[in-house]
Amino acid sequence: MSYRSFDLDRSIAKKQIVAVTGLLLIFFIIAHLAGNLLIFGGPQALNGYTQKLASFGLLKSVAEWGLFFIFGIHVLLTASLVLENIQARGGISRYSIDNSKGPRWWETRLMPYSGTYLLIYLIWHLIDFSWANQHGIRSIIHGVSYGLYGVAVNSFKDPLHSWLYVVAMFFLGLHLAHGFESFIQTFGFNDRRFAPGLKKFSRWFALSMTLAYSSIPLYVLYILKI
């Protein structure tokens, strides 16, 4: 086996790992949304759900570390593929892994930016909610602590806070639209008969995730009366 075909095999393997870890992250995003939508049910619904999760103790910690591991691999391998692609374009372009055959959609072009914004957003989001003191000052509404529900409501009552979330959800949608399609291409499901349908599906899926997630800060900001 020549060095070049070895490099190509390695790049394809990396792309497959990026696609599989991306798919696992999509499962998390769907499950996370389902939990977060409980905010519409009021404090008991949302807090009951997070308390139930917390009751899994060690299992929850293992799942969270697993999630961060998957996320880390997804980000690092994607960065490494992007660098390889840049190098290959400067050198021998036919060895580059380029899935942008045909017109390049703008979500594809924006991929590095949407990915970077999401990475920064995620760090902020963890500090904001996951590591927040759920019984501290940010949980208090009219002198009473409402736990994580209170933290979420107090956060999203601030327009800047809410809109920074909405922008992140917009980038999440862009990232998902391209990511899902990329998964389909990587595993060769882009048969001519199904490709347009799958592309449409990935866009609808991405849009529905953006709208559903954005509905949470916007509901708290503009509709919820406290």
Ligand code: HEM
């Ligand atoms: C309006 C949008 C969102 C809301 C209201 C929200 C809410 C929350 C809350 C309340 C927690 C803490 C859960 C706990 O400590 O029990 C959390 C954790 C987390 N969120 Fe979000 N989230 C949103 C969007 C997202 C998005 C788009 C992602 C991923 C791209 C994400 C990734 C995570 C991760 C990785 C954790 C830590 C794992 C966990 O504790 O479950 N979140 N989120």
